[in-house]
Amino acid sequence: MEDCIFCKIVRGEIPCYKVYEDDEVLAFLDISQTTKGHTLVIPKEHFQNMLYCPKDLLAKVMGVAQHIAQAQVASLGANGVNVLINTNEVAGQTVMHFHVHVIPRYSGEDCLRLEFLSNKIDHLSLPAIADEIIKKL
Ligand code: 5GP
Numbered sequence: 790m791e792d793c794i795f796c797k798i799v800r801g802e803i804p805c806y807k808v809y810e811d812d813e814v815l816a817f818l819d820i821s822q823t824t825k826g827h828t829l830v831i832p833k834e835h836f837q838n839m840l841y842c843p844k845d846l847l848a849k850v851m852g853v854a855q856h857i858a859q860a861q862v863a864s865l866g867a868n869g870v871n872v873l874i875n876t877n878e879v880a881g882q883t884v885m886h887f888h889v890h891v892i893p894r895y896s897g898e899d900c901l902r903l904e905f906l907s908n909k910i911d912h913l914s915l916p917a918i919a920d921e922i923i924k925k926l
């Protein structure tokens with residue numbers, strides 16, 4: 790993918806602060822540093838988002854994400870971690886190359902807010918919603 794920012798990072802055309810690399814997976818610091826140590830984990834091959842990433846490679850990416858999260862807790866003194874995958878624009882995806890955010894969290898001193906607001910979905914409709922999903926599995 791010629792114009793993809795993350796493909797350019799993989800090819801070394803854009804610099805990054807690399808924290809992990811193997812044949813298939815790369816992890817580097819997010820330029821925005823939502824919290825100290827905020828890291829992105831990506832497959833080196835271009836897939837638009839998580840929905841298109843082959844399962845074996847997805848498992849490798851998530852394995853690296855776990856490894857990074859463990860290192861963030863051990864080295865940076867993080868008290869917890871959010872692992873976040875934005876998929877498509879509606880979910881906040883701005884770079885269309887699959888990536889996993891690994892965001893260390895610090896008690897009382899970081900500025901990331903993730904909030905699940907209440908919705909209007911009636912609990913009585915939950916069996917039908919579950920059935921809709923099951924039909925496509
Ligand atoms: P998204 O919103 O697509 O889930 O996240 C994309 C992330 O990529 C953002 O957090 C943004 O800060 C990060 N990002 C965008 N461009 C660059 C870049 O050139 N270098 C690095 N290291 N991160 C980038």
Ligand code: ZN
Pocket residue numbers: 790793794795796797834835836885886
């Ligand atoms: Zn790409």
